[in-house]
Amino acid sequence: MAALRCLPGVGPKSAQRMAYHLLQRDQTGAGRLSSALRGALDRIRHCERCNSFSEAALCELCASPRRDGALLCVVESPGDLLMVEQTQSYRGLYFVLLGVLSPLDGIGPKEIHLDRLLKRATDGTVREVVLATNFTAEGEATAHYISELLTARNLQVTRIARGLPVGGELDHVDAGTLAQAVLERRAV
Amino acid sequence: MAALRCLPGVGPKSAQRMAYHLLQRDQTGAGRLSSALRGALDRIRHCERCNSFSEAALCELCASPRRDGALLCVVESPGDLLMVEQTQSYRGLYFVLLGVLSPLDGIGPKEIHLDRLLKRATDGTVREVVLATNFTAEGEATAHYISELLTARNLQVTRIARGLPVGGELDHVDAGTLAQAVLERRAV
Numbered sequence: 222m223a224a225l226r227c228l229p230g231v232g233p234k235s236a237q238r239m240a241y242h243l244l245q246r247d248q249t250g251a252g253r254l255s256s257a258l259r260g261a262l263d264r265i266r267h268c269e270r271c272n273s274f275s276e277a278a279l280c281e282l283c284a285s286p287r288r289d290g291a292l293l294c295v296v297e298s299p300g301d302l303l304m305v306e307q308t309q310s311y312r313g314l315y316f317v318l319l320g321v322l323s324p325l326d327g328i329g330p331k332e333i334h335l336d337r338l339l340k341r342a343t344d345g346t347v348r349e350v351v352l353a354t355n356f357t358a359e360g361e362a363t364a365h366y367i368s369e370l371l372t373a374r375n376l377q378v379t380r381i382a383r384g385l386p387v388g389g390e391l392d393h394v395d396a397g398t399l400a401q402a403v404l405e406r407r408a409v
Numbered sequence: 410m411a412a413l414r415c416l417p418g419v420g421p422k423s424a425q426r427m428a429y430h431l432l433q434r435d436q437t438g439a440g441r442l443s444s445a446l447r448g449a450l451d452r453i454r455h456c457e458r459c460n461s462f463s464e465a466a467l468c469e470l471c472a473s474p475r476r477d478g479a480l481l482c483v484v485e486s487p488g489d490l491l492m493v494e495q496t497q498s499y500r501g502l503y504f505v506l507l508g509v510l511s512p513l514d515g516i517g518p519k520e521i522h523l524d525r526l527l528k529r530a531t532d533g534t535v536r537e538v539v540l541a542t543n544f545t546a547e548g549e550a551t552a553h554y555i556s557e558l559l560t561a562r563n564l565q566v567t568r569i570a571r572g573l574p575v576g577g578e579l580d581h582v583d584a585g586t587l588a589q590a591v592l593e594r595r596a597v
Contacts, residue, residue: 294591301579308588351594355578368597379594382572387585389571390543391489397575400496403482405595406539406567409556 272317273299289313291348297321321359342371349377460505461487477501479536485509509547537565
């Protein structure tokens, strides 16, 4: 039970229910989970190029010849990479920061691998860097810092759009979002 | 009680509670509400220029010399106009459609006053028309129809932005919205 508490969203009650369920009704499942965790810990590492999770030195995306090497999307975490992939709207490659700038927590440019990002973005293949960090204070500060860094190297830097959600109505969004949607209006 | 049911979101229970409250505890309030409704019905009409609610022939916005007459924002309803005003991010004028195109409900270009919008947008003062209809199917179809109409007259037509909300994180938005945010990314 104590070990199960490491799962996100699992409190003492859930941990107890899970433990009894596994032991009483699904020992096969428990065995499979145990080996899966062990296997993942043993085999999964970070891709040398994009920092995402990978079993090989290069992840499947970085190794794929079908992706557009001229586009490089910067995200905070491997989970965010997966979110962008699931939209099927992006055919380029990624760079995962594994964090965001957060000086108060001691997380500076070095901790989020900005030296490696700079090297990667200026390797001659990348033409556009798409900043897809979150629109939180830290995510915005990180995007700003990276854009200063890269535009100085004559790279095209873009930021994913802010505005109304798909299907969104004006009287269901907050004033801040609507203000951004008006300020960042697009030519039709 | 039956009369109170005309208020949005008020069911039989609420209507009953309201009726007893007004009669037992707040007869002054009930009187004020009655006169306010009567006064509003008698005095409030649609602005001749923008269709929004107004007591005069021209509403306060249309009559104001401090607004930028080169910008015309098209919204579906007077409520949407208020939403955009509250963002304090827009200093131009408005045109309220009082509806959206909805052929199945018999609402065509005439019902939403597109002939008057065309006249207004081509009166010589307007340089940019900002389409701020909702991102629903009808709102999008209406925006598309209007943009075809106006770009043919060499007017600059823009659409408020779609994308992530202010403060939004990638793993809290739907895939459709994230896909739009990537497709409509902006230069930094």
